[in-house]
Each structure stands twice: as C-alpha cells, then as structure tokens.
Amino acid sequence: MMSLLLRDLRLSVRAGGGALIGVLFFMTVVAVIPFGVGPDLNLLSRIGPAIVWIGALLAALLGLDRLFQTERDDGSLDLILMQEHPLVLTVLVKCIAHWVANSLPLVIASPLLGLFMNMSEVAIGAVALTLLVGTPALTFIGAVGAAVAVTLPRGGLLVSILVLPLAVPVLIFGVSASYAAVQDPAPFMPPFLILLAITMFFAVLGPLGAALALRNASD
Amino acid sequence: MTESLAITKFSDLANPTFFLNLSGRVLPWLGCLTAALFAVGLYLSFTTDGDYQQGDTVRIMYVHVPAAWLSMMCYSVMALSAIGTLVWRHPLADVSHKAAAPLGAAFTLIALATGSLWGKPMWGTWWVWDARLTSVFVLFLMYLGLIALNRAMDDPSRAARVSAVLILVGFVNIPIIKFSVEWWNTLHQPASVVRLDGPTIDPEFLIPLLVMACAFTFLFFTLHLMAMRNEIWRRRVTAQRRMAARMASREA
Numbered sequence: 001m002m003s004l005l006l007r008d009l010r011l012s013v014r015a016g017g018g019a020l021i022g023v024l025f026f027m028t029v030v031a032v033i034p035f036g037v038g039p040d041l042n043l044l045s046r047i048g049p050a051i052v053w054i055g056a057l058l059a060a061l062l063g064l065d066r067l068f069q070t071e072r073d074d075g076s077l078d079l080i081l082m083q084e085h086p087l088v089l090t091v092l093v094k095c096i097a098h099w100v101a102n103s104l105p106l107v108i109a110s111p112l113l114g115l116f117m118n119m120s121e122v123a124i125g126a127v128a129l130t131l132l133v134g135t136p137a138l139t140f141i142g143a144v145g146a147a148v149a150v151t152l153p154r155g156g157l158l159v160s161i162l163v164l165p166l167a168v169p170v171l172i173f174g175v176s177a178s179y180a181a182v183q184d185p186a187p188f189m190p191p192f193l194i195l196l197a198i199t200m201f202f203a204v205l206g207p208l209g210a211a212l213a214l215r216n217a218s219d
Numbered sequence: 220m221t222e223s224l225a226i227t228k229f230s231d232l233a234n235p236t237f238f239l240n241l242s243g244r245v246l247p248w249l250g251c252l253t254a255a256l257f258a259v260g261l262y263l264s265f266t267t268d269g270d271y272q273q274g275d276t277v278r279i280m281y282v283h284v285p286a287a288w289l290s291m292m293c294y295s296v297m298a299l300s301a302i303g304t305l306v307w308r309h310p311l312a313d314v315s316h317k318a319a320a321p322l323g324a325a326f327t328l329i330a331l332a333t334g335s336l337w338g339k340p341m342w343g344t345w346w347v348w349d350a351r352l353t354s355v356f357v358l359f360l361m362y363l364g365l366i367a368l369n370r371a372m373d374d375p376s377r378a379a380r381v382s383a384v385l386i387l388v389g390f391v392n393i394p395i396i397k398f399s400v401e402w403w404n405t406l407h408q409p410a411s412v413v414r415l416d417g418p419t420i421d422p423e424f425l426i427p428l429l430v431m432a433c434a435f436t437f438l439f440f441t442l443h444l445m446a447m448r449n450e451i452w453r454r455r456v457t458a459q460r461r462m463a464a465r466m467a468s469r470e471a
Contacts, residue, residue: 169399216380
C-alpha cells in the first residue's frame with residue numbers, strides 16, 4: 001500500500017504526470033475572473049472566497065480522469081484488480097495519492113490567490129482551511145466518476161459532467177464556512193463541521209462506489 | 220414457500236419473450252386507464268374554481284406538482300432497478316433503468332418549465348434560486364449525465380452495470396444535496412424565502428390534483444413499459460444485425 005502511494009506520487013510529479021497543470025489552471029481561472037467582473041477591489045474581496053473555491057473545484061476536476069486512465073493504458077489496472085488486498089483500500093490509497101499530488105498544491109496556492117482577490121487575512125486562512133478539508137471529498141466523489149468513465153476513450157469531459165452535480169454540497173458548505181469566518185453573525189463551526197462530515201462520508205462511499213464500478217467496467 | 224414462488228415468478232420475467240408477452244397484454248389496459256384518468260383529471264382541473272388570489276394560473280399546479288413528484292419517483296424506480304442490476308444481475312433491470320432515465324429527464328423538464336411559467340405571473344420572475352428549484356435543477360443535470368453515460372458506451376450490459384453504480388451513488392447523494400441547498404438558501408437570503416406551498420390546500424384543489432397525480436403515475440408506467448419493450452427490440456435488432464454480418468463475412 002505504501003509503495004503504491006509512493007509510486008503514484010512519483011508518477012504524477014515526474015514529467016508528463018500533469019500534477020502541476022492543475023495549479024496552473026487554478027491560477028489562470030482565478031486570474032481571468034477580474035477581467036470578467038471588473039477590477040473593483042471591494043467587489044473582488046466580497047466574491048473572492050467563492051471564486052477561489054470554484055477555481056479549485058474546476059482544477060480538481062481537471063485531473064480526475066487520469067486517476068485510473070494511465071493504469072488502464074499500461075495494463076496495471078488488471079493487476080490491481082487481481083491482487084489480494086481489498087480493492088476498496090487500493091482505491092482509497094490511490095485517491096489519497098491523487099489528492100496529495102493534485103489538490104494539495106491547490107490548497108497551498110490558494111493564499112496567494114486570496115491576496116490577488118484583496119481578501120482579508122481571516123478570509124484567506126478560512127478559505128485555505130476549508131479547501132484543505134473539502135478537496136478530499138471532491139477527489140473521493142471524482143473517483144466514482146473516473147472509475148465509471150475509465151473504459152471511455154474520451155471520458156474527461158463526461159467525468160466533469162457526472163461529478164459536478166454531486167459536488168454541489170461540498171461547494172456550498174465550503175463557501176458558506178469561508179464566508180461565516182468573515183461575516184460576524186454567522187457561526188463558523190457548523191458549516192465547517194458539516195463539510196468535515198461530508199468529506200468523511202465520501203471517504204467511505206467514494207472508494208466503495210469506485211471499486212464496484214471498476215470491477216464491473218473492467219471485463 | 221410463497222417467497223420462493225415469488226422469486227421464481229420474478230426470475231421468469233428475466234426471459235425477455237415472456238416479458239414482452241406479458242407487457243403486451245397489460246399495456247392496452249394501462250393505456251386506457253391512463254387516458255381515462257387524464258380525461259377525468261383534466262375535466263376536473265378546468266372546471267374547478269380558480270384561486271381568489273392566483274386566478275386561473277393555479278391550474279398550472281395540476282401539471283406542475285404531479286410532474287415534480289414523478290421526477291423523484293422515477294429516480295427511485297431507477298435506483299431499485301440499479302440494485303436489481305448489481306445484486307441479481309436481472310437483465311430486465313438493465314433495460315428498466317436505461318429506459319427510465321429519459322422519462323425522468325422529461326418529467327423533470329416539465330416540472331421546471333411549468334414552474335417557470337407559473338413563477339412569472341406569481342413571483343414576477345422566471346427563475347428564483349430557491350432551494351427547491353435548485354435541487355430539482357441539479358436532479359435534471361444528473362438525469363442528463365446518466366443519459367450521456369449510457370449513450371457513450373457501446374456494450375449495453377457494461378453500460379448498465381456502470382451506470383447502476385452511478386445511480387446508486389447519486390441516490391445516496393440526493394438527500395445531502397437537498398439538505399445543503401436548503402442550508403445555502405436560508406443562509407444567503409433568509410428574508411425572501413419563497414413559499415412554494417402557497418395557501419393550505421383546499422379539497423377544491425386537492426381532488427383534481429390527486430386524480431392528475433394518479434394519471435401521471437400511470438402515464439409514467441405506460442411509457443416506461445413501452446420504452447422497455449422498445450429497448451428489448453432494439454437490442455434484438457442489433458444482435459440480429461451482428462449475426463447477419465458474421466454470416467456474411469463467413470460466406471465471403
């Protein structure tokens with residue numbers, strides 16, 4: 001399991017792995033928004049947390065189709081399916097590796113983008129914290145989509161379409177927790193704890209569904 | 220013993236020819252019942268008095284509310300079929316949830332469109348980001364995604380199994396989405412929450428509404444059976460074509 005984690009990490013960091021493309025995409029999306037809504041700093045600071053969250057959501061979706069695709073291309077997916085370890089655990093480890101390689105850089109890059117958006121320090125911290133807690137849920141939900149679309153030759157777009165409606169709760173609670181940290185009357189803890197609960201829930205449901213779909217899609 | 224009898228009856232249905240015969244016999248009756256219910260329901264909904272505030276627009280409710288109920292029932296039918304696909308590998312369950320997805324999308328679209336038409340005179344706008352509207356819209360997107368997934372795969376049985384997984388994951392998710400969307404709305408605009416339930420329902424409105432709901436339910440089952448029959452025939456035609464092509468290549 002540990003070696004699988006390290007292998008996946010190494011593969012995604014090396015050239016052609018595409019882990020850093022996600023961060024680049026994230027920055028580009030966030031940088032493009034001011035051109036659309038205008039350079040008004042007050043407006044930007046108000047909608048900043050939402051924009052950073054949406055950018056992170058899109059960037060997290062971008063790399064998802066690679067989660068099982070490369071394994072299928074070189075045939076190691078069949079080996080993973082045949083081994084003695086429970087497939088659910090293997091999928092969980094692959095999800096964690098994918099999260100560390102693809103989503104953790106997004107979390108690290110988010111404070112910088114928060115500065116661009118003229119957000120206050122508290123808001124920047126809140127967004128980074130909610131992203132840290134919320135993005136694993138995106139990866140776990142996306143694993144189901146990636147496993148479902150693994151046999152399709154051009155599944156990337158389809159994965160996004162399938163996964164986005166399911167990711168709505170994560171977005172809602174992530175953004176509302178970040179806003180609650182800034183705006184006074186709303187308490188921060190309830191949405192944050194619900195976000196945590198969603199992540200844990202999908203940590204179970206996501207790998208289960210993905211393993212089931214992989215077993216059914218592979219033969 | 221009775222349970223095992225039920226199971227054998229159920230697995231008899233796995234024979235597509237048996238199902239085609241049975242559904243062929245049931246279908247005309249079901250169609251007639253649907254037509255009769257629609258006749259009564261439409262008559263009732265056009266003859267009852269309009270609401271004193273909403274006037275005649277309240278009649279939209281007789282289409283809108285049943286369609287919204289059906290959009291949710293259809294997903295439940297699909298989830299049951301998905302369990303049938305994954306647990307018993309029942310071949311009809313594959314056909315069932317594949318045939319139900321476009322129907323569900325259609326009913327959801329009807330609910331959204333009529334709701335929008337109703338919202339324009341009542342709320343003064345075509346669309347509000349109200350909790351209920353938003354969650355129905357997300358449901359609509361999920362239906363479209365499932366249809367797209369089904370169309371993207373050429374092997375029908377694999378497509379059925381894979382989309383069954385997705386249907387079940389979505390089914391578990393729907394309550395979460397519903398809950399979170401309600402939270403989102405009340406957090407952002409607590410003062411202007413739009414009340415969809417309107418006045419407490421009077422028997423005057425309730426009876427036509429229930430008749431129309433029954434009519435819509437039977438319409439769904441009629442259309443669902445017809446779509447399933449079409450799907451079975453479509454698969455047979457494909458199989459025959461493949462066989463013909465194989466024969467042709469062998470002769471050549």
